[in-house]
Amino acid sequence: MTLLARTGSGEPPPSAPRPGRHRLLPYLLLLPGAAWLLIFFGVPLAQLAAASLYDPSGSLSTGYAMTWAFGNYPDVVQAYWPQFLRSFGYAGLALVLALLLGYPLAYAIAQKAGRWKNLLLVCVVAPMFTSFLVRTLAWKTILSDNGALVGLLRDVHLLAPDGRLLATPFAVVLGLTYNFLPFLVLPLYASLERLDPRLLEAATDLYASPAQAFRRVTLPLSMPGLVAGTLLFFIPASGDYINAELLGTPNEYMIGNVIDSAFLVRLDYPQGAALSFLLMAAILAVVFGYLRRAGTEEVL
């Protein structure tokens, strides 16, 4: 679990003075926080699992009966598999884009920025200084049919005269890329910052081309940050529904939109719960499959 936990393991545990008096202390320190997490994170997950097996014919007003209705799962997959596929498709596409944009950015800040390093880092996190929703709405202005960007693209015939950017899959993927890019760049930067430039010089001295030096030295050494950043990007992106709602149309709806409406509009709790659980299972499957392929299990 180095991604987050290894930060604390650098120091050997303290030389416990006077046992007995101190034996209970760590538990007392942990108790309030752990209890809060158990009651408001652990228990709700169990409750959600239970709700996903409720009798789907019940309703919020009449109450739900627990009937172990495992049929809820195949039902929601059959009804909503396009949204599931779209969620992972859009998130995957956004991830590829984010890697293409984020890797050079992280590399430049870590290795080339010199005294401007801190300033550029602030620029990376600056978007998060203001509201997520307000920023996403700003893209509505940028991509608007009357906006400068659409006008320019129409003039150079990259876009048909009646072509649009807003309310297309492109807008949603662009929004996802934008919103979660800092989560990818920061861990990547942390890895690349530790890269010793002399290793690259050594590779060049040994007749490696720049591309070879990148593939054989830089890339492997940045792997921990790359894996952590990819996960920090992909997990929220695949569960996101704000971009699809604000920048897309119902044709671009992702699984989050369906879950949102199941719980808040249609009030179909068993269905919403089953969808939530499937989303979590799918994300975990992707994450662990990816970690195994990346061969860096120790990162988590």
Next chain:
Amino acid sequence: MRLSRWLADRWVMIVALLVLGYLALPILVVAALSFNRPSSRLSYDFNEFTLDNWRQPCATSDMCDAVVRSVQIGFLATVVATVLGTLMAFALVRHRFRGRSGINVLIFLPMATPELVMGTSLLALFVSAGVPQGFWTILIAHVMFCVSFVVVTVKARLAGMDRRLEEAAMDLYANEWQTFRRITLPLVLPGIVAAALLAFSLSFDDFIITNFNAGTTVTFPMYVWGAAQRGIPPQVNVIGTAMFAVALLLVGLSSLRGRRARRANLLAGPPGHLRRSS
């Protein structure tokens, strides 16, 4: 060709600056739109320059109520989460105990779980327990997802601390409480402050989890979400710009203080001391 050599040397930096431009663009648009008089309620285009939005940021009073509510929730959630998380961080870094890996998993999981799943599962809990949703359920949810981030931030600071300073204090006859008050706490404080700022910004900006647990209570993100369907008042961009300016100011001040502290060290400290603090 000289141009191509120049490009080959700098293309990484050029790409990086373009990407930073992509990241900055929406903020510039938000700032510009805060000076806009929109042509209609549902228009997102820049129409006409005006200072009215800044002069009367609370022209739509329910928006300002929502901002106030977000600040209240953010403040309370920050206080509770920072206390709980700091205690946990001390336990994890300073003590050896059984069940450590279980606690680590419990802290890690909320950060790896999609917000959507946390939001819906809390909703399922509150509904089945018959808890009416509103201010307090939002607060409970916010503390829950902030705690883990506080633990991680404070833990990093604690783990990097030089324990010999505390030992020195003890050698000079400070008791445990004095050592904690005079040495440990001041040294960990920057980590705690950073964690609190992070918790506040997470809470203030949270939409997804809040959306499932708010009942009829409206926070600022909830207000923006609702307004996106009915038409956004331009004052929303005033709040967005002001938030950005405040955060930028805080970062600027802290980096200025850091620089001044470094300069003071440079003048006063022996070389070893200098290296450690920089």
